[in-house]
Amino acid sequence: MSESDDLSRVTSAHSVMEAAPIVAALERAGIKAVTGNANSATMIPEAMGEVEVLVANHDLPRALTLIQLIEEHGTDVDWSQVDVGEPED
Secondary structure (H helix, E strand, O other), X not given: OOOOOOEEEXXXXXXXXXXXXXXXXXXXXXXXXXXXXXXXXXXXXXXOOOEEEEEEHHHHHHHHHHHHHHHHHOOOXXXXXXXXXXXXX
């Protein structure tokens, strides 16, 4: 993700450890994702606090679809079997 990308919150988690599988699932689907909310939770993986999962604005619709699937099926979704459309450049 470049610094010029505008980012949008797609979901949040209670810790970096909880956000990591969500970020990984989004990235496996071709959507670059990062954690935000630079508080103590981003500095210490075990720390508790809201950690945002952010994606580029142009990826937000696809990311929201994937987040919905994650919520319905967990992070063990076989992303090779999910058709979320073509990535936007």
